[in-house]
Amino acid sequence: MRSFKTIATIAAGAALALSMTACSSSRDTTTEPGDDSSASTATSGGDLIGISMPTQSLERWNKDGAHLDDLLKQDGYETIVQFADNKPDQQISQIQNMINSGASVLVIAAIDGTTLSTVLEQAASQDITIIAYDRLINDTENVDYYATFDNYEVGQLQGNYIVDQLNLDDPATTGPFNLEPFAGSPDDNNARFFFSGAWDVLKPYVDSGKFVCPSNKCPASNDDWTQIGIQGWTTATAQSEMQNRLNSFYTGGAKVDVVLSPNDSLALGIEQALDGAGYTPGVDWPIVTGQDADEANVKNMLIDKQSMTVWKDTRTLGDQVAKMVDEIMTGAEVSVNDTETYDNGVKVVPTYLLPPQTVTKDTIESTLVQSGYYTADQLGI
């Protein structure tokens, strides 16, 4: 563990941090949603790590931000943690603040990676190391490392779960089953990987006729996923899209059998729409997939409104990124385990990939609870 180093210029940074927001330590600033901190004067501190998260409106990013912040502080670093309310401009100005505050490393979970080129150029000109967190940042050479869960595998787990549940590989299973696919936010690079992973599994069954798509929203190829993407990953948009599909294409007794949802925030909206349309868990409720093991969704799994979630233990991602930060700061070799997959359009970014995991109602206890991710009390079990 590193010892805490006092930085000569801390006073300037501390003054800045205090002016940004109420905070608990000299340069530890955690902003609230919508808080758009203004730029600051430069300092030359060497142990400051900036953590830029997309939003506090989704449970996972709060957990990600808090955990990484804790680890880095335990390692003796100062931190700035900011959440950008899903607004790319706000994220740019927050990163600008971190650069001006003298950050040595920036850990960024981008809202729209393509908007960050200019600010990252500025960071690179000041020798700041950039780690893309969870989401790759495209179209820039100024991203040094990437740490994430295997995004393609997330989609594969969702697709394989559906195939297994419906026993689609059994020649006796002919269906056809009504499938409604959704995809994530078109500006999020991960969404493409999630969809490709799932569609590589599911599309053959669309082609063979075991699946039909009453709404006609089954993309002809993996590249067409953006047409079913839900901008900003919002629950409300997913809900209204599902309501539209149900109202328009499921009249006269037709029922949806499967909803491919890439994550839990969308699944929640889809489940609300199913509720509103009179579907009953255990009777005619369709298979609904998800990702993130958000509390509300895990609770829905317990009452059979969601079939599975792909759990990405954000603590392990935080652990890995804190390790990479420390390796960068101490001049050690930075641990990566994939140097081929993640081409950001300019270069292949050295990546550390973590394995995602399927969780179903039957494994909530043995995974989420036993690992301490949730207490049984929290989940009401």
Ligand code: BGC
């Ligand atoms: C993350 C998912 C998350 C989604 C919405 C993606 O980039 O990998 O875990 O559900 O963003 O925030």
